[in-house]
Amino acid sequence: MDKNKVVLEFNNFETLINSKIKELSDEILKRKGNVAIDNFESSSKVLKDLEQIEPKYIKYKLENIEENTKEQLKELATFCMLNSINLIVFGVDTREILEIAVDCGIRYVQGKFFGNPTDGLDATNDMINQILNEEKEELIV
Numbered sequence: 099m100d101k102n103k104v105v106l107e108f109n110n111f112e113t114l115i116n117s118k119i120k121e122l123s124d125e126i127l128k129r130k131g132n133v134a135i136d137n138f139e140s141s142s143k144v145l146k147d148l149e150q151i152e153p154k155y156i157k158y159k160l161e162n163i164e165e166n167t168k169e170q171l172k173e174l175a176t177f178c179m180l181n182s183i184n185l186i187v188f189g190v191d192t193r194e195i196l197e198i199a200v201d202c203g204i205r206y207v208q209g210k211f212f213g214n215p216t217d218g219l220d221a222t223n224d225m226i227n228q229i230l231n232e233e234k235e236e237l238i239v
Contacts, residue, residue: 155185156178160190175204
């Protein structure tokens with residue numbers, strides 16, 4: 099079977115981890131597929147449960163930046179790095195949020211700070227190139 103691509107999207111992952119999710123994840127991994135989690139919210143309990151489904155990708159929405167959010171994000175970034183999980187933070191709409199994400203160890207970001215969504219793919223978006231060129235080199239990975 100060719101590589102499967104499946105995204106499991108949970109609104110409240112913490113209350114949904116159960117044997118059915120584990121069973122589905124095991125089947126996807128057995129068939130050499132990848133599991134991705136969208137709209138992920140983290141806590142220490144959730145990170146422990148997360149090990150059960152072995153995701154390859156996690157998409158985390160960064161909003162309402164508070165001190166506890168930064169600590170949770172650092173914990174999540176460390177967990178993902180140690181477990182070879184690609185963490186993508188979305189909702190990066192300002193330079194301040196970008197700096198916080200980078201400070202927390204995030205390597206992959208997306209958001210309106212880099213431009214608004216367009217109807218098609220534009221491989222050479224001049225606005226994005228200009229923004230990236232103006233940023234401090236240490237912010238860009």
